Amino acid sequence: MERKRDYMTVQELTENEKYKFWYFKIKECKESGLSVKDFCDKNNIKPSTYYNYQQKIRNILC
Known part of the structure; x- marks a missing residue:
């Protein structure tokens, strides 16, 4: 253990x-x-990266 x-x-x-x-x-x-x-274009972020972390954050919070 x-x-x-x-x-x-x-x-x-x-x-x-x-x-x-x-x-x-x-x-x-x-x-x-x-x-x-x-937003992603303005902040030089790939939308796929944004959505990937959005899902991870949702999983952590739920």
Whole structure:
């Protein structure tokens, strides 16, 4: 049985920061009034990457 840690690894921290970044990007997109395509074009983001993280964030929150 694995012992529960009281700390996060660098990899876990990095992953959490990435999800935090995308959570706020997705929120920013929704509040912008732009379509996802226009928002992504304006922010130099691939729409496929946006949708990929949108799904990941939904899975984490649900």
